[in-house]
Amino acid sequence: MTAPVVATAGSADPAAPLVVLLHGRGSHEREILTLSGHLPPELSYAAVRAPITEGGGFAWFANRGIGRPIPASLRTTMDWFRAWLDRVAAEGRPVILVGFSGGAAFAGGLLLDDPARYAGAAILYGTLPFDAGVPTTPQRLSGVPVLVAQGEHDTVIPRELLDRTWDYVTGDSGAQSTARRDPVGHGIAPEALGALADWLQEGPK
Template identity: 70%
Template sequence: MRAPIAEGSGYAWFANRGIGRPVPESLADGIAWLRAWLDRVAPAGRPIVLAGFSGGATFAGGVVLDDPARFAGLATLYATLPFDAGVPTTPGRLTGVPVLVAQGDADAVIPVELQARTWQYLHGDSGAQLTARRSPGGHGLTRDDVDTLAAWLTDRTG
């Protein structure tokens, strides 16, 4: 799915205050937009897994944090969760939610402190059913990442 906000030569899910730092009002508008679309095409009760890379993963994380019970899982790849952007990141917020997180040790795009905060939250306070993967590479999917994501999605969707 293409993000709705035209930005430069591409598209974005939210306005930001810097990489990985969504403007709260913009993130809330995007979440409302996606939720309205989902309500039309996939009524509640249908399992939905959100997956994204970079900004798309930050957005997907915000959507799931906003209403964790609505989703069957979250795959956040080479991104940060949208901390300090109006969605709850309280302890236990993702209890029971399957989450796949992948990060690269040499990722020079997502700020290091946001990568660390995401990793720590998901491994600790979130309560998520976590599958975690670190690679030595930078800000890009590897074949191993794709294979891990495919296996993880298969486990979620049968």
């Protein structure tokens, strides 16, 4: 795989917490970077383009159904991502993952694979990658700040996966969880975006 295409915004301070924005399936880095305009300006933002071409955009992994990554594909792209991240963010720099839809599953996979590497993760309108080769054991995310935002009327991500994600993050995972559901479909509610901004401002740094 080639080096990632990355779009940046926010603080240029190399010591500032780095928020990595991970777009949904079929989208691209410039689209999700627009979120940064609504988030704390003192943080650094890097929106990464997924490595797999998908329609008119890009995807993080091959899947066997919506929200169900093929384990070997997820492993390959997670390793690719980590090689990039370890070049741009030294171990001491806080890194927060923010993923939407397919990017939420990818963010969840990264966090579950190596919880100590990240200062937190936001799983927005997506599922954790269950049964995809990463651990979802009790207390796996002990003490890690995790924000979950879901749409009550989301018909894109299977409801069983949304519910399983909610239950795991707020329960067995041991995460320091913040969770909300808004009366929307598969799109970020303004209130959820405000909650994300508050969560980044106050918490995982």
